[in-house]
Amino acid sequence: MVLFLVNRIGPYHHDRFEYLVGKIDFVVIEICGRDKTYKWDAIDCTNDYKSVTLFDNESYGLFSLAKKLTKYFFQFRPSHVFIPGWAKSYSLISLLLGKLFASKCIVMSDSTKGDKRRFFALEALKKSILKFFDGALVAGTRQIEYLKLLGFKKEVYTGYDVVNNTVFKNSGKNFQGDFIFIGRFIDEKNIILMLEAFLVYTKKIEFPRKLILVGDGHLRSAIEEFIKINGLTELVILKGFLQRDDIVEQLSISHSLILPSISETWGLVVNEALASFLPVIVSDKCGCCLDLVQGNGYLVDPKSKFDIVDKLLEFHNLSEEQYELMCQKSKLLSEQWSLEKYLSSVKHLSS
Missing domain, CATH: 3.40.50.2000 (Glycogen Phosphorylase B;)
Structure with a gap:
């Protein structure tokens, strides 16, 4: 089974997951049902694909997050885990759990070198974290360039950021x-x-x-x-x-x-x-x-x-x-x- 992590399921995520139905065996873990950034309407995906929501909103503690993620890793025992980025606490916890459960961990990223100011120490830390991933799903050309700059040598595919045309x-x-x-x-x-x-x-x-x-x-x-x-x-x-x-x-x-x-x-x-x-x-x-x-x-x-x-x-x-x-x-x-x-x-x- 493939496990996808997402902070919140919005219309774009929903379209992508719907398209996977019947083509791969997967489950989605949504961290929170509401966030402060987007005013999207709530999406009921219970009849479309298997998903679980850990929290109602973004007000949750690190211990509760780790506990719930561990529970579902035990339940699903995924062969592959698709993890959004490398900076959020749920991403790092999921990477650790993926390694403990011998899952292949795939980083999903649309970050580029120029999208914000970069600092040497943080870039060095990213390089260290990326070594634990087994592959990458990125948005496009500039995202591939950035991963190469960070020393990522595993397989990389594009198409992370698409819409339902x-x-x-x-x-x-x-x-x-x-x-x-x-x-x-x-x-x-x-x-x-x-x-x-x-x-x-x-x-x-x-x-x-x-x-x-x-x-x-x-x-x-x-x-x-x-x-x-x-x-x-x-x-x-x-x-x-x-x-x-x-x-x-x-x-x-x-x-x-x-x-x-x-x-x-x-x-x-x-x-x-x-x-x-x-x-x-x-x-x-x-x-x-x-x-x-x-x-x-x-x-x-x-x-x-x-x-x-x-x-x-x-x-x-x-x-x-x-x-x-x-x-x-x-x-x-x-x-x-x-x-x-x-x-x-x-x-x-x-x-």
Whole structure:
């Protein structure tokens, strides 16, 4: 039996696990049923695959965590354990238990060298921890590069960060649509600089597209103030946090996605945009940029307001033929990064 560890089962995890049903024998341990980061609706997966939830929320002690994990390792006795990362307490405890139960331990990671500041001592510690893993399931190219930098020499497969492409509405006919940003309203997403760039764009174009902002977070008040002070209330639309079904609808009527993050391990919203056949403007700091931006949009320097302005103008001035060609390239890329890729990698690593 294969055991998957996850902090919380969200819609993306659920889709991946559903796709594994009937193809491998597995069980999922969810650490907590609710967290402070995401407002996802609770997912009832009891009729889809076997899973257990250890705690209602993130308020749990280390001893209780170790005790419950040990209980389920005894119960399931997994041949393989897929463990998210190497930094969380549940990851390290699961790695230790995996070794004690002679399970093959697979690290799942979307970390890159540049997604945050790195320190020599911590990097040395990671190298030591990674020696105990037997393989890795990572997001893409930059994640492979980072594992190599950390001295990881075991087998590595990609496809950790994929979405259920079939959920998304992919007409590829949104030439008259608006720009859209989807993400948490936090500093790393670079939203204020994006708004500054959008403001410049609106002054250069007689009939500018609107910018739809989907998400919520501690920067909401600052974003609302910027919109009001700069007279953008008719052009920047705040949709708040949306569940996945509503995001699907919003993408289906959008022209293109903008993700200007200054730090982003991967960027699943780019997968969603590609599954909706949308062109994309993506920060060159995003972990997905080498894999998911290939002729279907532009990379942008997230620290340069005027680079973002230039890319907005280029998108605005695309001919309909150029736009549809980018849509088709997004379609082709989305097919390469699918649940089937995830399944194939899991099968290789658990064989």
